Amino acid sequence: METKRYQYELRLYIAGKTVKSQTALANLNKYCEEYLQGEYKIEVIDLLVKPQLAEGDQIFAVPTLVRKVPEPIRRIIGDLSNEEKVLVGLNIRPVNTKQ
Amino acid sequence: MTKEVKNNKKKSVEIQLKKTLTGITGLDEITRGGLPAGRPTLICGEAGCGKTLMSLEFLVRGILDYNEPGIFMAFEEKSQELALNVASLGFDLEKLQKEKKLKLDYVHIDRSEIEETGEYDLDGLFIRLGYAIDSIGARRVVLDTIENLFSGLSNQAILRAELRRLFHWLKEKGVTAIVTGERGEGTSLTRQGLEEYVSDCVILLDHRVINQISTRRLRIVKYRGSVHGTNEYPFLIDEDGISVLPVTSLKLEKEVSSERISSGIPALDKMLGGHGFFKGGSILVSGTAGTGKTSIAACFTNEACNKGKKCLYFAFEESPRQIIRNMKSINMDLQKHADKGRLEFHASRPTLHGLEQHLVAIHKLIKTFKPDVVVLDPITNLITVGSVSEVKAMLIRLIDFLQEEQITVMFTALSLNTIVSEQTDEGVSSLVDAWLLVRDIEFNGERNRGMYIMKSRGMKHSNQVREFIITDNGIDLVDVYLGPDGILTGSAREAQKLQEKTGEILKNNALNMKDREIDRKRKVLEAKIASLQTEFESAEEELNKIYVEEDLVKMIASENRHEILRRRTDAQPLDNKKEG
Numbered sequence: 001m002e003t004k005r006y007q008y009e010l011r012l013y014i015a016g017k018t019v020k021s022q023t024a025l026a027n028l029n030k031y032c033e034e035y036l037q038g039e040y041k042i043e044v045i046d047l048l049v050k051p052q053l054a055e056g057d058q059i060f061a062v063p064t065l066v067r068k069v070p071e072p073i074r075r076i077i078g079d080l081s082n083e084e085k086v087l088v089g090l091n092i093r094p095v096n097t098k099q
Numbered sequence: 100m101t102k103e104v105k106n107n108k109k110k111s112v113e114i115q116l117k118k119t120l121t122g123i124t125g126l127d128e129i130t131r132g133g134l135p136a137g138r139p140t141l142i143c144g145e146a147g148c149g150k151t152l153m154s155l156e157f158l159v160r161g162i163l164d165y166n167e168p169g170i171f172m173a174f175e176e177k178s179q180e181l182a183l184n185v186a187s188l189g190f191d192l193e194k195l196q197k198e199k200k201l202k203l204d205y206v207h208i209d210r211s212e213i214e215e216t217g218e219y220d221l222d223g224l225f226i227r228l229g230y231a232i233d234s235i236g237a238r239r240v241v242l243d244t245i246e247n248l249f250s251g252l253s254n255q256a257i258l259r260a261e262l263r264r265l266f267h268w269l270k271e272k273g274v275t276a277i278v279t280g281e282r283g284e285g286t287s288l289t290r291q292g293l294e295e296y297v298s299d300c301v302i303l304l305d306h307r308v309i310n311q312i313s314t315r316r317l318r319i320v321k322y323r324g325s326v327h328g329t330n331e332y333p334f335l336i337d338e339d340g341i342s343v344l345p346v347t348s349l350k351l352e353k354e355v356s357s358e359r360i361s362s363g364i365p366a367l368d369k370m371l372g373g374h375g376f377f378k379g380g381s382i383l384v385s386g387t388a389g390t391g392k393t394s395i396a397a398c399f400t401n402e403a404c405n406k407g408k409k410c411l412y413f414a415f416e417e418s419p420r421q422i423i424r425n426m427k428s429i430n431m432d433l434q435k436h437a438d439k440g441r442l443e444f445h446a447s448r449p450t451l452h453g454l455e456q457h458l459v460a461i462h463k464l465i466k467t468f469k470p471d472v473v474v475l476d477p478i479t480n481l482i483t484v485g486s487v488s489e490v491k492a493m494l495i496r497l498i499d500f501l502q503e504e505q506i507t508v509m510f511t512a513l514s515l516n517t518i519v520s521e522q523t524d525e526g527v528s529s530l531v532d533a534w535l536l537v538r539d540i541e542f543n544g545e546r547n548r549g550m551y552i553m554k555s556r557g558m559k560h561s562n563q564v565r566e567f568i569i570t571d572n573g574i575d576l577v578d579v580y581l582g583p584d585g586i587l588t589g590s591a592r593e594a595q596k597l598q599e600k601t602g603e604i605l606k607n608n609a610l611n612m613k614d615r616e617i618d619r620k621r622k623v624l625e626a627k628i629a630s631l632q633t634e635f636e637s638a639e640e641e642l643n644k645i646y647v648e649e650d651l652v653k654m655i656a657s658e659n660r661h662e663i664l665r666r667r668t669d670a671q672p673l674d675n676k677k678e679g
Contacts (some may be wrong), residue, residue, distance in 0.1 A: 015222040023217070047223060058207045059223035061252070074212060077252075081217030088667035089214030 008032075008040040009069035010088070015047045015053070015062045019081045024063040027080035035092050065090075116324045119167075119239070119275040122160025123153065125254050125343030129328040134300055139266050139276040141297040143288045144304030149315060150279040150338035151176070152185065153304070154241040154341045157277055159190045162200045167238035170274075171203045172232045174247035176639055178203040182201030188340050202231045206313060208251030210415055215253060221261040232272060240269065240276040242357050266296045269492045288320065301322045305331070312484055314453035326525070333455030337463075344496075355379065360472070363402030364395070366576035367535075370552055370561035376533055377557065378471075379505040381498050383528060386513040390548050391569055392511040395535070396474045397426045397433060398574050399509050404436035408471035409486050411464060412444045415480045428504060430572045443468055454485040454493045461497065465506065478527070481515040494527045532556045537567060540588050547588035550576060566592065 012028060014021030025044060032040045047054050047062065057066050059076070062068075067074040067090050076089040118132040134140045140149050151173075158169035161209035173181055181203060182192040195201035204227065206477050232240065245262070252258055268525075271275045280289035286320040288294045294301055301320040306313060311437045316331045334343040376382055380398075384392045400410045414422060422444070423552055436442035445464055449457070465473065475497075481490050494510070501508045510527065528534050534553040539546050550567040552560045563577040567586045580587035580595045587595050 013223060015226055020218050021218070023306060049227040051226045052234075054223055054227035054230065055204055059227065060206050060208070060221060060248075061219045061224070061301060062222040062226075063219060072212070072215070076214040078215050078219040079217035085214055085216040089216070 006039055006041040006069070007012045008036050008067065008092075009043075010040060010090075011043045011045060011057065011066040011068055013045050013047055013057065013062055013064045013066065021063045023058075023079040024065070027083075027086070028065060029085060031080070031086055033042065035087070067091075118167060118325070120162075121157050121439050122164045123156055123343065124339075125332070125334070126317075126341070127313070128330055129343060130300075130322065131326055131328075132670075133279070134275055135322070135325070136275050137270060139269050139278050139297045140300040140302065141278050141280060141293055142288070142304060143280040144284055144303045145282045145306060148304040148306040149334070149341065150304055151181075151243050152188075152245060152336060152678070154277040154279055154340055155181070155185055155190070156188075158201060158239050158241055159185075159192075159195070161239045162195055168200045168235045168310075169202075169239035170228065170235070170237045171201065171241045171243065172228060173203065173205045173243045174208060175244045176205070178205045184598075184656070188338065190340075199235050202235055202237070204228075204231055206247075208247055210251050211541065212421050212557075212632075213251060219254075219257065220266065221248075221258075231271070233272060233580040234380065238274055240272075240274045240343070242276065242278045244279050244281065246289065246293065249291050263296050279308065294320075300325075301595060306335075309453070310484065312450070312453040314455050316455075333453070333465075334460060335459040337458050337460075339463075342459050342463060344455065344462060356505060361396050361402050361406070362395075363398035363400075364574050364576060366565065367550075370563070370565065370576070371533070371555055372558040372560060374558075376507060376555075378507055379502055380507055380532035380556075381501065381521040381530065382507070382509045382533045382535065383512060383531040384509060384535045385514045387514055387539055389538040390539060391567060391574070392513070392537060393422065393476055394426070394429060394569055394574055395508050395537070396476050396511050397422065397431055398474065400442060400474055401426075401431045401433060401436070403472040403507075404433075404439075404441045409469065410436070410440070410442045410472040411470040411473070412442065412474045412476065413461060414444060414446040415449050416475050418446050418478060426459075428571075429569055429574065443470070449480040449484050452484075453480060454489055455482065457484075458493050458497060462500065465501070465504065470506060473501060474509045475511070477511040477513055479511075491527060495530060497531055500528075528553070540566075543591045547587045549588060639667070 002099060010028070010032070012021075012025060014024065028042060032042065045053055047059065053059075057064075057073075059066075061077040063077070065076040065080060065086075067076075074091065076086055079092055080086050112194050117136040117274070118130070118134060119136040120127050120133040121130075126601065142153060144150050155171060158171055159171050161167040164382065171181070175193045176184070178192075185192060192203065193199060196203065206224070206242050245265075248258055248262075249255070266276075268276075271424075278293060280291070280293040281555065282288065282303075283290040283292075284456065286341055287301060288301065298321075300322045303318045303320050305318070306315065308314075315336065317334050318331045319327045319329065332343050334341055356378045358377065358378040360378045361368050361375040384395050396412075403410050412419075412422070417425075419437075423437070426433050433442060443464075447457075451457075452460075461473075461475075478490070478494065481493070485493070510531070514526070522564070533555040535550060536553050537548055537550045542547040547569040548569075549564045551562075551564045553627075563578070565578060568575050570575060577592075580592045
């Protein structure tokens with residue numbers, strides 16, 4: 001894996017390729033490309049494959065997006081359909097304000 | 100009998116519904132075999148009523164007693180906190196976790212860290228739980244205050260749907276689950292209406308304070324497809340975990356013994372048909388203050404211990420040392436028995452805890468010590484922690500339990516008034532098998548103790564009032580004297596005794612005088628007889644003399660005649676020749 005430290009390290013927990021998880025992943029990719037270009041890393045964890053990881057990050061709902069870096073850890077659950085909430089949740093200040 | 104019940108229980112369980120034994124003392128009896136196997140059970144109650152503890156004990160007992168591994172999913176307390184909290188009960192969660200028998204999983208839900216956007220489900224929780232279950236092969240699952248999800252997540256519609264799915268999923272998994280929930284406002288059992296989802300078994304815990312004494316109670320609100328105890332049962336949390344008391348025995352089919360047990364007072368045994376009380380019976384000793392109730396109880400205890408029986412003494416008024424010291428003064432060495440382990444004292448103030456808790460405590464002690472004889476001294480003080488009816492209910496249950504265990508019990512009770520016909524003894528007088536009444540008899544300027552047997556079921560017993568005396572050598576009963584002024588006790592009795600003794604001496608004296616008179620008369624008559632006898636002898640001799648003389652004369656005359664005849668014949672031969 002890359003040794004490079006990204007400004008944002010994000011983890012998306014999903015449980016199988018459900019509609020919700022696909023939507024979440026698509027949404028996440030979209031926001032990151034838009035606001036955090038080059039500054040982020042997304043790790044997708046399928047809990048059906050690795051159920052043992054659920055406890056560590058305190059996952060109880062899926063999909064859950066966990067912001068590992070920067071601290072503190074934040075969690076966003078849901079399909080990330082509300083852009084504003086995701087940005088607030090991840091504490092992302094839009095790089096370029098699109099007003 | 101217990102075996103029979105167990106067998107019956109087993110049969111009915113098999114027909115109706117599979118159950119999982121909880122291992123919690125008493126709970127299995129109320130539920131007739133435990134919680135529904137492979138189904139979720141809801142335990143609800145207010146904060147601090149023991150939900151977490153009960154569910155955790157369910158897991159730990161399952162592991163230790165039935166070898167069923169368990170998962171504890173906590174939504175409230177962290178794993179370490181939990182382990183610390185229950186360590187005082189002797190549950191070593193760390194060890195169980197290391198042995199892969201138990202898994203604690205703390206689900207941390209903090210609204211400030213969580214943002215919700217759009218659709219989601221609780222698959223994460225399912226997967227996490229499923230993984231935990233599979234990793235140790237769990238048969239039991241506890242979800243401790245799952246309602247915390249509602250405080251962490253705002254989308255109620257999703258939550259409710261997911262909870263419904265969760266309980267279905269748990270059933271499919273075939274694990275026996277306990278879900279805990281906080282008691283809601285008003286009549287609802289839980290804040291979030293969890294009882295709608297868990298429909299098989301709902302247990303309600305309650306923590307009430309009455310007269311400044313708190314009692315925990317448990318009630319099975321519903322148990323689908325099974326018979327269960329419907330009452331509120333008190334339970335106790337102590338160093339061994341939870342104990343529930345299903346003390347109301349509905350049936351009266353206890354075994355009875357015709358074996359007798361001595362009261363320790365020979366005279367009292369005599370009053371009781373010569374052998375004492377029935378083994379496994381209940382005896383009430385009631386009386387006013389200072390009548391020697393404790394002494395009777397101690398005497399009974401002492402006798403039982405002397406016979407090698409084990410005895411448990413519950414003192415609600417005096418401390419063990421005090422009792423031992425006091426009993427030494429009447430020549431009873433209870434310390435000796437205590438040292439040998441035959442006698443155990445258990446002293447507590449009635450106000451220490453509620454009645455039910457007392458009962459639970461008594462139960463536990465009896466179960467561990469296994470005594471032959473139990474003494475409760477006195478039951479009167481229990482009234483301070485409950486009403487008369489409550490005390491009565493408690494004692495009924497205690498008597499039931501003791502009879503089932505074939506333990507002889509002696510209660511002492513203080514009657515507050517001296518009118519005998521009034522039954523002030525916490526209403527247990529109708530329940531007990533034998534009732535001894537000790538009362539003061541005030542007479543002639545002193546107070547004495549009188550004892551009598553009010554009742555003694557199934558044996559011939561004396562109807563006499565006996566005076567009950569406590570001496571340096573112990574207790575004894577003496578007959579009271581029935582005089583023209585009523586019964587005589589104490590010094591009056593002594594006086595009466597003395598009087599009778601004087602009478603006897605006088606009578607003896609009179610008898611002696613008569614005897615001597617007769618003697619004298621006999622002697623006079625005998626003397627007379629003797630003189631007559633001699634008179635008769637002399638008369639006889641006189642008569643005899645004449646006879647002898649006559650005989651002599653006769654004899655001599657005949658001799659003379661012969662002599663003359665002979666001489667004549669000698670001189671005659673010439674004459675004869677002349678004629679011839």
